[in-house]
Amino acid sequence: ESRWPYLFGAIIVPSLIQVMILPFLPESPRYLLLEKHNTSKAEKAFQTFLGKDDVSHEVEEVLAESRVQRNTKLVSILQLLRTRAVRWQVITVVVTMGCYQLCGLNAV
Numbered sequence: 373e374s375r376w377p378y379l380f381g382a383i384i385v386p387s388l389i390q391v392m393i394l395p396f397l398p399e400s401p402r403y404l405l406l407e408k409h410n411t412s413k414a415e416k417a418f419q420t421f422l423g424k425d426d427v428s429h430e431v432e433e434v435l436a437e438s439r440v441q442r443n444t445k446l447v448s449i450l451q452l453l454r455t456r457a458v459r460w461q462v463i464t465v466v467v468t469m470g471c472y473q474l475c476g477l478n479a480v
Contacts, residue, residue, distance in 0.1 A: 405431065406438050 398417055405414035411431065418427035453459055 401430075402434055405434055 398420060399408075399413070401414045401417040401421065404410050404417055414434075415427050415431060418430050419425060422430065447455075452462055
């Protein structure tokens with residue numbers, strides 16, 4: 373019982389390692405391109421991750437996906453349940469996730 377504080381204090385070691393390593397990890401190309409709007413750094417990050425010089429296709433793919441996401445209409449839960457095409461899929465997922473919570477599988 374007297375060693376419990378050491379057990380709780382052991383989490384400090386991985387936390388300090390993460391804090392020291394974090395500045396040296398590269399940024400995500402997607403984050404650089406879509407959030408920071410820095411194309412040159414995004415291309416450099418893609419080149420680092422993929423190991424090839426021509427990454428224009430990947431940059432265009434991320435930009436196209438961003439345009440599609442911006443044009444996507446969000447619906448509420450009630451609208452989703454009122455749509456006959458997806459109603460049973462939504463109900464199935466909700467019941468399955470509810471059963472997971474009630475059966476204790478997540479606790480294991």
